[in-house]
Amino acid sequence: MEPINIGIIGCGVISDSYLKGAARSAYINVKAVADMRPEAAAAKAKEYGVTAAASVEALLADPEISIVINLTVPLAHAAVNQAIVAAGKHVYAEKPLCASFAEARDLLAAAAKAGVRVGGAPDTFMGASHQACRRAIDGGRIGKVIAGAATVLSHGMEHWHPNPDFFFIRGGGPILDLGPYYVTDLVQLLGPVKRVAAETCIGNLERTITSQPRAGEKLKVEVETTATALLSFASGATITLTASWDVWKNKRLPFELYGVDGSMLVPDPNFFGGAPEIAEQGADWAPLDISAHPFGVPNRELRDGRQVADYRIIGLLDMAAAIQQGRPHRASGELTTHVLEVLEAIGTAGAEKRWVDLTTTCAQPDPVPLGTGEEVFAA
Ligand SMILES: NC(=O)c1ccc[n+]([C@@H]2O[C@H](COP(=O)([O-])OP(=O)(O)OC[C@H]3O[C@@H](n4cnc5c(N)ncnc54)[C@H](O)[C@@H]3O)[C@@H](O)[C@H]2O)c1
Structure with a gap:
């Protein structure tokens, strides 16, 4: 290359x-x-x-x-x-x-x-843990996926980002800001979404910045900060997505998938690594080995001390290689646009209290080679 x-x-x-x-x-x-x-x-x-x-x-x-x-x-x-x-x-x-x-x-x-x-x-969906999950699903290890839950809950961004304004105006909110990680990973694992239902709300109309250098400044909240959505996939799977910046504490896992032959725990799709688990038929949870996949070794320490794998930019590298090799790239405009339509549909479904059918679809991106x-x- x-x-x-x-x-x-x-x-x-x-x-x-x-x-x-x-x-x-x-x-x-x-x-x-x-x-x-x-x-x-x-x-x-x-x-x-x-x-x-x-x-x-x-x-x-x-x-x-x-x-x-x-x-x-x-x-x-x-x-x-x-x-x-x-x-x-x-x-x-x-x-x-x-x-x-x-x-x-x-x-x-x-x-x-x-x-x-x-x-x-x-x-991030190109990271080791998400690719290991993809391989296990494609290999039929949990059978046809019929249900699942994706959850991303916290109390907002104004306590760490130096300029958190953009999180609370049009283009922001947990649905557009964090939703892309979850929905993109779901689409790479299960294929495109067909229709969406949701309830949404704004938990706090005003927030106080606690991060430096603007601690004490007030922010007006213009976008929904809590959404509970049902995503109906073309494959037949129905997944709940709960996204909120109004929750102080919770004990839910980021991502669970239930297939007719087993269940899977997918790590936080905000990062490339983590420790996925699988339970096949009646067996107990077992780790899903990610070591044969690239982009899973921790290389960054978060503010809370957690070690995570952060290989942001490999989507661009894949695109550059794809241009030279004359093949489709994985983190494509079609995929990101389909995901954006899904996320916008969550807002519409919440505001209008109805199911929203999607107008776009996209191919599942190819798995990343071992x-x-x-x-x-x-x-
Ligand atoms: N901060 C994170 O941890 C994080 C993580 C993943 C993705 N993102 C995404 O990355 C993007 C940027 O986030 P950030 O946290 O770095 O924001 P930021 O506010 O720290 O930085 C944005 C930068 O863009 C510049 N800018 C704004 N409008 C511009 C324009 N029209 N032309 C040229 N420069 C312009 C600003 O001056 C600023 O330096 C957002 O879309 C965000 O969702 C952020």
């Missing part, structure tokens, strides 16, 4: 994961970073020994950059994605792909016209 030159637009909190991921890769060269706040780009450029472009426009005009990662806030995603496409470059965006399904559909149309690819986060690291894409 030929090394690729990429650009990064948006130099906030999550850019660290991407800059570290790029530094680990033999194939990804960060040609330039940019931000609407030049001082943010300059700071990341200095920290990671890369170049800060003079402006977003200058980065987009660089003929040596072929793929641009969009790490701006959700409300800016559509315009920045469109600017990347208009510059004739492939776009890889953080989730949600756009703040609305209509914007994502327009983006796919513009990219198809320009002959460039669209890809986007999350790529191996130890990025060489699995380089064939």
Whole structure:
């Protein structure tokens, strides 16, 4: 595989994961970073020994950059994605792909016209534990999956993110912010969603920032912060998804799947590793071995001391390899757009008290080959 030159637009909190991921890769060269706040780009450029472009426009005009990662806030995603496409470059965006399904559909149309690819986060489903679960399901070890529960509950983001505003306005909320991890993993495991029902609410209309440097500032909450949804899959499975930033404590697991021949515990899809478990027929829970799959070894310590596997950027690496090899990429625009439609449908179903049929579908992304690291894409 030929090394690729990429650009990064948006130099906030999550850019660290991407800059570290790029530094680990033999194939990804960060040609330039940019931000609407030049001082943010300059700071990341200095920290990671890369170049800060003079402006977003200058980065987009660089003929040596072929793929641009969009790490701006959700409300800016559509315009920045469109600017990347208009510059004739492939776009890889953080989730949600756009703040609305209509914007994502327009983006796919513009990219198809320009002959460039669209890809986007999350790529955690390509991690070792989620791929081990996929292999076990495809191998029939729990039989046809008929039900399950995905749960992501906490008390919001204003206690850790330095600028938490975007979490509580259009394009934010736990459904659009954390839902992509769960629904993308469900789609890679089970296939596309057919229809959605939900109840939603806003737990607190106002929140107080407790993180620095803005501790004490109030935030107005404009989006639903609790959703209980039913996702009906084309495969016949029905999964409940409960997502909330109004819950102080709970003891629920992130992800359980029930098949006619067994059950499976899938680790937190916000990360690449973890310890999946399987119970086949009448047997007790047993660990599902993930060691033959790449991207599962812990490489990051969280604020609470947990060691997790964070290989954010491998979705882009797979897209770059796919472009060179002339094959579809896994974290594709079709997948992210279908997931966005599902998430938006949860909001619509909650507001209008009805089932919402989806208009899009997508193929299950191919499983990631067995191996130890990025060489699995380089064939
Ligand atoms: N923070 C996380 O842990 C995390 C994890 C996964 C995904 N994400 C996603 O990554 C994206 C960014 O999150 P973040 O936490 O890094 O946000 P952030 O607010 O820390 O950083 C966003 C950056 O984008 C810049 N920006 C905003 N609009 C811009 C525009 N139009 N042009 C150029 N630059 C612009 C801002 O100046 C800022 O530096 C979001 O979509 C978020 O959902 C964040």
